[in-house]
Amino acid sequence: MSFVIFVVKTSLDTGYSLQAAATWQSDDPNPVRPSPPARPDKLFCSPRYFSLMLIKDVSIIQSGQLLPGQDILIEEGRIANIGPDLKDESDDGELIDGRGKLAIPGLINGHTHLAMTLLRGYADDMELMPWLQEKIWPLEAKITEEDVRWGVKLGCLELIRFGITCYNDMYYFPDTTARATKEMGLRAFISGVVFDMKPEMLGQVEPFIRRWKGDELITPAVGPHAAYTCSEETLLRAREIAERHDVMVHIHLSETREEVDGFLLSKGKSPVEYLDCLGLLNSRLAAVHCVWLSPEDCYLLAKRKANVVNCTVSNLKLTSGIAPLNTLMKADVNVCLGTDGASSNNNLSLFEEMKITAITQKNAYHTPAAFSAEQVWRLATQNAWRAFRLNMGLQPGALADLALIDLQKPWFCPLTNIVSHLVYSMAGGVDTTIVNGKVLMSEGVIPGEAEILEKAQERFLRLTS
Numbered sequence: 067m068s069f070v071i072f073v074v075k076t077s078l079d080t081g082y083s084l085q086a087a088a089t090w091q092s093d094d095p096n097p098v099r100p101s102p103p104a105r106p107d108k109l110f111c112s113p114r115y116f117s118l119m120l121i122k123d124v125s126i127i128q129s130g131q132l133l134p135g136q137d138i139l140i141e142e143g144r145i146a147n148i149g150p151d152l153k154d155e156s157d158d159g160e161l162i163d164g165r166g167k168l169a170i171p172g173l174i175n176g177h178t179h180l181a182m183t184l185l186r187g188y189a190d191d192m193e194l195m196p197w198l199q200e201k202i203w204p205l206e207a208k209i210t211e212e213d214v215r216w217g218v219k220l221g222c223l224e225l226i227r228f229g230i231t232c233y234n235d236m237y238y239f240p241d242t243t244a245r246a247t248k249e250m251g252l253r254a255f256i257s258g259v260v261f262d263m264k265p266e267m268l269g270q271v272e273p274f275i276r277r278w279k280g281d282e283l284i285t286p287a288v289g290p291h292a293a294y295t296c297s298e299e300t301l302l303r304a305r306e307i308a309e310r311h312d313v314m315v316h317i318h319l320s321e322t323r324e325e326v327d328g329f330l331l332s333k334g335k336s337p338v339e340y341l342d343c344l345g346l347l348n349s350r351l352a353a354v355h356c357v358w359l360s361p362e363d364c365y366l367l368a369k370r371k372a373n374v375v376n377c378t379v380s381n382l383k384l385t386s387g388i389a390p391l392n393t394l395m396k397a398d399v400n401v402c403l404g405t406d407g408a409s410s411n412n413n414l415s416l417f418e419e420m421k422i423t424a425i426t427q428k429n430a431y432h433t434p435a436a437f438s439a440e441q442v443w444r445l446a447t448q449n450a451w452r453a454f455r456l457n458m459g460l461q462p463g464a465l466a467d468l469a470l471i472d473l474q475k476p477w478f479c480p481l482t483n484i485v486s487h488l489v490y491s492m493a494g495g496v497d498t499t500i501v502n503g504k505v506l507m508s509e510g511v512i513p514g515e516a517e518i519l520e521k522a523q524e525r526f527l528r529l530t531s
């Protein structure tokens with residue numbers, strides 16, 4: 067449930083990256099190349115940075131098929147070239163052996179509350195109110211900025227291990243979230259959260275956006291929590307801020323039947339229709355969940371070019387329902403995937419999200435033909451790039467955000483349909499994760515991981531003591 071999840075999630079701080087910001091603002095697939103990023107000054111997980119990098123003899127996916135023997139040349143955070151027998155002319159860059167590995171564009175987790183990784187497994191399998199009153203609210207009342215810092219770093223470790231290079235977050239202490247994310251080297255869209263229970267947060271959004279706009283990795287956004295936790299005045303203000311600063315709006319929408327029934331009774335409109343009346347339904351909107359939609363809602367979302375972020379696992383775990391993805395896609399709505407927070411999922415894996423989304427939709431529509439591996443792969447890649455206006459993909463000029471997957475695993479054998487394997491049988495094997503041309507994980511090793519795990523455990527023990 068979004069409110070519940072949000073209450074648990076309410077600790078935020080933020081930012082955005084220059085490349086991401088430039089891409090978002092201009093909507094230009096090939097924005098001006100920025101200056102090389104500065105080295106991070108933090109000890110933990112300091113990414114290795116070379117202005118040039120060459121990945122040799124790696125496989126890629128081309129038209130759904132495995133294409134081996136490719137080289138990927140990366141220069142100053144962008145893919146400079148891709149093809150066989152490429153050379154690093156300068157001869158002083160980093161060389162990565164791609165043999166036996168598959169390169170994929172880094173995945174984008176379209177909806178998280180990253181600091182909630184600290185609450186993973188703390189309270190599961192409970193009815194809503196006891197879960198909130200006995201477990202979540204007492205714990206959340208004690209959450210500090212330092213907890214968020216280590217919760218975010220823990221979440222970043224997990225994202226890196228799942229080949230996720232960018233995430234879209236909503237939580238308390240957005241500045242802290244942004245700083246911790248930068249230290250970890252990931253790309254993120256981070257919302258300054260707005261909701262009426264904490265009216266002072268509305269005034270914090272614009273300063274937050276100003277602080278982070280133009281950052282190399284962090285893109286600020288506005289995050290009105292939901293239509294039912296924000297007044298009309300607050301929602302209009304959020305829209306005004308988003309338009310003034312040309313940033314995205316991130317909101318939970320039509321997550322539960324109760325939410326939709328409440329709007330129909332009180333306003334005579336669905337939440338989707340209500341947002342449309344307020345001028346919030348447009349291409350800068352990332353509407354999360356969208357489980358309870360009428361066919362008219364689906365076509366309205368399509369007409370306004372709004373983006374939908376589906377979180378199947380969270381919706382199933384909280385018994386919220388199943389989003390009508392086939393109807394949305396037939397209406398030509400841009401749908402991408404997110405995991406939601408770790409207290410309602412309980413991990414951040416988009417591979418798991420892809421598989422469960424596909425098999426859930428097959429059951430919802432009573433046919434195994436309802437949702438193919440190729441369709442769900444497209445949701446996790448191309449649709450996400452479109453929603454966040456990122457120049458991604460394994461092609462010259464794209465952001466050097468990618469993951470290398472070790473194909474020498476039993477779940478990839480025999481090498482028949484690689485997209486099917488990634489969606490249905492992938493059970494690990496992300497070997498290397500690269501963001502903005504920097505190696506964040508190499509051969510399964512993330513510098514500083516042990517310290518982060520230790521600190522996160524300490525923060526959890528402090529919270530529950």
Ligand SMILES: [Zn+2]
Nearest residue numbers: 071318406407
């Ligand atoms: Zn959420």
